[in-house]
Amino acid sequence: MTSRSNLHTSKRIVLTGGGSAGHVSVNLALIPVLRDQGWAIDYIGSEKGIEKELVSGLPGVSYHAIATGKLRRYFSLQNFTDPIRILKGVGQSRRLIRRLKPSVVFSKGGFVSVPVVLGAWMNRVPSLIHESDYSPGLANKLALPFASAICTTFPETAASLKAGKAVQIGSVVRPELKSGDASRGLAFLGFGGAKPVLLAAGGSLGSRALNANLRRNLDGVSETFDVVHLCGKNGIDPALEGRPGYRQFEYVNEEMADVLAAADAVFSRAGSNAIFEYLALRKPMLLCPLGRKQSRGDQILNADSFARAGYAETIDEDGWNDADFLSKLNALHDGRELYAARMSGADGGDPLQLLLRQIEQAAV
Known part of the structure; x- marks a missing residue:
C-alpha cells in the first residue's frame, strides 16, 4: 500500500x-x-x-x-x-x-x-x-x-x-503551543511562582500605547501579578531591566509555549490569531483593541465577540482610565475559574x- x-x-x-x-x-x-x-x-x-x-x-x-x-x-x-x-x-x-x-x-x-x-x-x-x-x-x-x-x-x-x-x-492554533510546561516557563522568566503571572502582549510589532499604559501602572499590577511583557521591536525599556517580578522581551519564539503555560491571565491587543491561542489554552483575557483612529476596527469586533462569549473583558484605549485598568485586571484574576470554564465549553x-x-x- x-x-x-x-x-x-x-x-x-x-x-x-x-x-x-x-x-x-x-x-x-x-x-x-x-x-x-x-x-x-x-x-x-x-x-x-x-x-x-x-x-x-x-x-x-x-x-x-x-x-x-x-x-x-x-x-x-x-x-x-x-x-x-x-x-x-x-x-x-x-x-x-x-x-x-x-x-x-x-x-x-x-x-x-x-x-x-x-x-x-x-x-x-x-x-x-x-x-x-x-x-x-x-x-x-x-x-x-x-x-x-x-x-x-x-x-x-x-x-x-x-x-x-x-x-x-x-x-488554526499551532499544536506546539499546547505542549508548554509551566515550570519551565517560570524558570525561563526567573519567577518563583508565589504570584500569578500576567502576560502582556502588544502583538509582534509591539504597541507603544499598550506598553506605556502597562508600565505606568506597574506598581499597582505588581501587587497581584508577576509580569512578562512582550513589548515588540525596539520596545525594551532599559530603566526597567532587573526590576523584580517583571521581565520584558521584544519577542519570544522557542520558549513561547512554556511562557503561555506559566501565564495565568493575559493583557493583550485583540488580533485574532493571538486571542484564539489564548482561548485554546484557557487564558482569561483583558483585551485592549486597536482603535478606529489606528485601524479599520477589526480588533474591536474581535474583542467584542470574545466579551459577548464571556472569554474576556475589554478596555478602551481612547478612553483609558488607570483605575479601571487595575480594577478589571483584578476582577479577571478573581473570576479566573469562571472564565476558564466558559472557554472550556468552546469546541472548535x-x-x-x-x-x-x-x-x-x-x-x-
Missing part, C-alpha cells in the same frame, strides 16, 4: 503571508504537517518582513523574497512609490509560480500576499486564502476575486462573504485538519 506521505511527493505548495506574526502563524502550524505528508514547500514573502525571520531557516522550506508595498487609507509619500513595488512583486510572483509549478497556493494575508495570489491566478494555479479576523482585511478583499476560496475563523465572516467561496473552519473541532482538507481539495 502506498503511504500517505508518498501520495504527495509530486505535490508542491506555495505559502505566503506576512507583515506581522499573525499573518505567519497559521503557516507555521501548517509547515510541519505538510512536510510530514511529503509536500514540497516554498514560501514567498517580503525581503525584510518578520515572515523572513520566522520562516527562512525552517527545514524543508525554500524562501523566496519579492518586492512588496502597502496600500494605505491615509496620506503618505510612500503611496506614490509602493504601487510600483507592488507591480514589481506581481511580476516576480508570476515568474516564480510559473517556474515552481505548485499544485496550490495558500495565503494567510498581509500585503505581500496580494501579488502572490495574482501571480497564481495568472498561471491558473488555484489559491486558498485564510482570514482570521471578524471582518476581512484590505489585502484579502483585494485578493479574493482571484482566489478559489476563503477560509474564515468567525462564522459571521463566512456568512457575509460571497456564497460558494467562503468556508468557516475556525482558528480540529481547524487544522479542516484547513488541510481544503488545501487537498483545491490542489490541482
Whole structure:
C-alpha cells in the first residue's frame, strides 16, 4: 500500500503571508504537517518582513523574497512609490509560480500576499486564502476575486462573504503551543511562582500605547501579578531591566509555549490569531483593541465577540482610565475559574485538519 506521505511527493505548495506574526502563524502550524505528508514547500514573502525571520531557516522550506508595498487609507509619500513595488512583486510572483509549478497556493494575508495570489491566478494555479479576523482585511478583499476560496475563523465572516467561496473552519492554533510546561516557563522568566503571572502582549510589532499604559501602572499590577511583557521591536525599556517580578522581551519564539503555560491571565491587543491561542489554552483575557483612529476596527469586533462569549473583558484605549485598568485586571484574576470554564465549553473541532482538507481539495 502506498503511504500517505508518498501520495504527495509530486505535490508542491506555495505559502505566503506576512507583515506581522499573525499573518505567519497559521503557516507555521501548517509547515510541519505538510512536510510530514511529503509536500514540497516554498514560501514567498517580503525581503525584510518578520515572515523572513520566522520562516527562512525552517527545514524543508525554500524562501523566496519579492518586492512588496502597502496600500494605505491615509496620506503618505510612500503611496506614490509602493504601487510600483507592488507591480514589481506581481511580476516576480508570476515568474516564480510559473517556474515552481505548485499544485496550490495558500495565503494567510498581509500585503505581500496580494501579488502572490495574482501571480497564481495568472498561471491558473488555484489559491486558498485564510482570514482570521471578524471582518476581512484590505489585502484579502483585494485578493479574493482571484482566489478559489476563503477560509474564515468567525462564522459571521463566512456568512457575509460571497456564497460558494467562503468556508468557516475556525482558528488554526499551532499544536506546539499546547505542549508548554509551566515550570519551565517560570524558570525561563526567573519567577518563583508565589504570584500569578500576567502576560502582556502588544502583538509582534509591539504597541507603544499598550506598553506605556502597562508600565505606568506597574506598581499597582505588581501587587497581584508577576509580569512578562512582550513589548515588540525596539520596545525594551532599559530603566526597567532587573526590576523584580517583571521581565520584558521584544519577542519570544522557542520558549513561547512554556511562557503561555506559566501565564495565568493575559493583557493583550485583540488580533485574532493571538486571542484564539489564548482561548485554546484557557487564558482569561483583558483585551485592549486597536482603535478606529489606528485601524479599520477589526480588533474591536474581535474583542467584542470574545466579551459577548464571556472569554474576556475589554478596555478602551481612547478612553483609558488607570483605575479601571487595575480594577478589571483584578476582577479577571478573581473570576479566573469562571472564565476558564466558559472557554472550556468552546469546541472548535480540529481547524487544522479542516484547513488541510481544503488545501487537498483545491490542489490541482
